[in-house]
Amino acid sequence: MILDLREFETFPAHKSLEADPASLAVDFEGVRRVDKLQLDLTIQKAGEEHYCQGQVKAVVSLECSRCLTEFSRELVNDTDFIVCTKEQYESHQEAIDSEDYVLLKGSDLMADVSDIVRQAVILAVGIMPVCRKDCRGLCPQCGLNLNEGSCDCKNEKIDPRWEGLKDLPGLEQEKPRE
Numbered sequence: 001m002i003l004d005l006r007e008f009e010t011f012p013a014h015k016s017l018e019a020d021p022a023s024l025a026v027d028f029e030g031v032r033r034v035d036k037l038q039l040d041l042t043i044q045k046a047g048e049e050h051y052c053q054g055q056v057k058a059v060v061s062l063e064c065s066r067c068l069t070e071f072s073r074e075l076v077n078d079t080d081f082i083v084c085t086k087e088q089y090e091s092h093q094e095a096i097d098s099e100d101y102v103l104l105k106g107s108d109l110m111a112d113v114s115d116i117v118r119q120a121v122i123l124a125v126g127i128m129p130v131c132r133k134d135c136r137g138l139c140p141q142c143g144l145n146l147n148e149g150s151c152d153c154k155n156e157k158i159d160p161r162w163e164g165l166k167d168l169p170g171l172e173q174e175k176p177r178e
């Protein structure tokens with residue numbers, strides 16, 4: 001996903017980039033596929049640096065961490081970054097805090113924003129995505145998807161290691177919140 005800064009003559013400039021999903025694989029647990037990806041940018045120039053405020057819009061196919069079925073989700077996330085050369089980046093290393101930088105290769109004004117867009121997608125996915133908040137997951141014994149039906153397995157709600165503790169007073173409030 002390449003941002004060509006030569007095409008802008010006046011600033012702030014606006015640009016919408018669409019990625020070829022096949023070329024932008026996101027290697028992150030739970031992400032099976034990126035189906036659609038768009039980056040909307042507002043670009044401001046300060047000196048030789050380009051300040052970009054972006055919004056990533058993606059449609060991704062995820063695997064539910066509980067029931068393992070595939071589901072599709074639309075994600076939106078903001079991503080702000082500065083495009084500059086390696087020399088510029090190193091010259092104000094001291095002042096660099098939480099800013100994200102995309103470095104230009106050599107002297108041409110082409111910035112590869114793939115990594116920063118990937119990051120934004122990953123942050124929006126989060127860890128252990130679920131197909132829906134109340135997904136019931138799979139039966140640990142027979143593997144049936146409990147969203148689609150119920151089985152006859154007797155699944156102990158209490159971990160056997162805690163069995164002896166369940167009658168102790170004071171544990172009533174320890175129920176997991178959901």
Ligand SMILES: [Zn+2]
Pocket residue numbers: 064065066067068069130131132135136137
């Ligand atoms: Zn699920």
Ligand SMILES: [Zn+2]
Pocket residue numbers: 139140141142143144151152153
């Ligand atoms: Zn079962």
